Amino acid sequence: MRIAVASGKGGTGKTTVATSLALSLAAEKSLPPLFLDCDVEAPNAHLFLHPEFEEQREVGLLVPTVDEARCTHCGKCAEVCQYHAIAVLGKKTLVFPQLCHGCGSCTALCPEKAISETPSRMGVIERGTAAAGISFARGVLDVGEPMAVPIIRELKAWARSEPGQHVIVDVPPGTSCPVVAAIRGADYLLLVTEPTPFGLHDLRLAVKVARELNIPVGVIINRDGSGDAGVDEFCAAEDLPILMRVPFERTIAEGVARGQTLTEIHPEYAERFRQLFADIVGRASQ
Amino acid sequence: MKIILTTTSPNLDSEIDPRFGRGAYLLLVDTDTLQAEAHPNPGVTASGGAGIQAAQFVTDQKAEAVISGDFGPNAFNALQAAGIATYLYADCRTARQAIELFQAGQLQRVGAPTQSGHHG
Numbered sequence: 001m002r003i004a005v006a007s008g009k010g011g012t013g014k015t016t017v018a019t020s021l022a023l024s025l026a027a028e029k030s031l032p033p034l035f036l037d038c039d040v041e042a043p044n045a046h047l048f049l050h051p052e053f054e055e056q057r058e059v060g061l062l063v064p065t066v067d068e069a070r071c072t073h074c075g076k077c078a079e080v081c082q083y084h085a086i087a088v089l090g091k092k093t094l095v096f097p098q099l100c101h102g103c104g105s106c107t108a109l110c111p112e113k114a115i116s117e118t119p120s121r122m123g124v125i126e127r128g129t130a131a132a133g134i135s136f137a138r139g140v141l142d143v144g145e146p147m148a149v150p151i152i153r154e155l156k157a158w159a160r161s162e163p164g165q166h167v168i169v170d171v172p173p174g175t176s177c178p179v180v181a182a183i184r185g186a187d188y189l190l191l192v193t194e195p196t197p198f199g200l201h202d203l204r205l206a207v208k209v210a211r212e213l214n215i216p217v218g219v220i221i222n223r224d225g226s227g228d229a230g231v232d233e234f235c236a237a238e239d240l241p242i243l244m245r246v247p248f249e250r251t252i253a254e255g256v257a258r259g260q261t262l263t264e265i266h267p268e269y270a271e272r273f274r275q276l277f278a279d280i281v282g283r284a285s286q
Numbered sequence: 287m288k289i290i291l292t293t294t295s296p297n298l299d300s301e302i303d304p305r306f307g308r309g310a311y312l313l314l315v316d317t318d319t320l321q322a323e324a325h326p327n328p329g330v331t332a333s334g335g336a337g338i339q340a341a342q343f344v345t346d347q348k349a350e351a352v353i354s355g356d357f358g359p360n361a362f363n364a365l366q367a368a369g370i371a372t373y374l375y376a377d378c379r380t381a382r383q384a385i386e387l388f389q390a391g392q393l394q395r396v397g398a399p400t401q402s403g404h405h406g
Contacts, residue, residue, distance in 0.1 A: 078342060083334060083335055084332060084334065084335025084336075084338040084339045084342070085335065085338075087338050087341065087342045087345075087364050087367075088342070088345075089341065089342065089345045089364055089365075089367045089368030090345055090367075090368045090369060092367040092368065094363065094364055094367050096335065096338060096360050099334055099335045099338070099360070
């Protein structure tokens with residue numbers, strides 16, 4: 001079972017839910033789950049699960065380098081680049097590595113064979129063992145690098161689950177490419193939201209992404225009791241199950257701020273998360 | 287001399303568009319005859335690299351200078367590599383007004399990107 005935890009809006013409690021779910025499962029299952037922190041721009045699940053990393057790998061793309069001596073400035077490379085990462089400006093050919101997706105089209109199609117490819121580092125992926133025996137892996141994008149997707153893809157390909165091991169994916173906020181890359185392949189998507197107009201706005205977008213990817217969705221309302229009834233009304237109208245409500249409570253906020261999961265703040269949550277998991281397994285198989 | 291201005295509509299009396307990469311039109315003007323030719327900015331629909339695409343277009347048109355409100359780092363570097371001068375609109379409201387100030391040598395020429403770029 002592979003469960004992705006996403007939100008649309010940032011700061012709604014994705015990591016709080018994902019880490020609490022992982023710990024609740026680890027306490028009961030003979031094989032603790034695999035936890036993937038795919039929020040590579042700002043990974044923070046390690047603050048709650050305290051992994052010790054045993055392995056690390058660099059991730060990068062092959063970006064073009066132009067040999068000006070051979071380049072005739074014909075413009076073919078700029079024409080074929082879908083990302084405008086290479087431009088032919090009069091007698092100069094300029095590469096913008098941060099826009100390059102590493103597709104190799106410019107290199108392959110240069111009639112003068114003037115382009116070669118050079119690895120360009122974007123970040124790292126790491127794995128190890130965390131609290132309660134959880135297998136933990138994460139990606140970390142280097143500061144200043146704008147593209148998260150290649151790291152997320154590498155992370156997912158590298159940190160594979162063992163047979164029978166459940167996987168919890170902590171997804172980045174938003175609804176753009178990194179979110180799609182993180183969610184793809186999940187059996188079920190948990191959307192954590194808050195009952196505010198912002199929460200609702202981004203929940204709507206996230207639900208559209210999930211439907212596009214054909215992944216079943218359930219909603220968790222965090223900070224329940226604050227805000228308004230908009231999220232409840234939306235879920236009712238869209239036939240989205242609300243699987244859990246976490247109340248708007250000072251004790252929880254203080255605990256999370258100290259680096260505690262819900263199961264550490266209120267131990268009875270462990271059982272609630274295991275019931276949630278059983279509920280999801282039932283729904284995903286429908 | 288051929289120059290390009292970013293404008294909101296396709297003629298000389300158009301209001302200026304302060305954005306370079308995503309300004310609505312690239313108005314190609316011959317400063318000697320004041321003949322103008324409007325091109326929809328190819329960068330408008332780009333998901334990324336809009337400024338580079340617009341700079342590539344400016345280069346292909348063999349313009350010698352660009353007037354806009356703002357140049358990001360990629361656009362600026364591309365225009366500089368092509369040897370195209372970059373000027374700022376400052377308080378100009380219309381393209382015609384900007385051309386007059388340009389010809390009078392009263393527009394500010396920029397030697398560095400004017401903002402830090404947009405990502406994501």
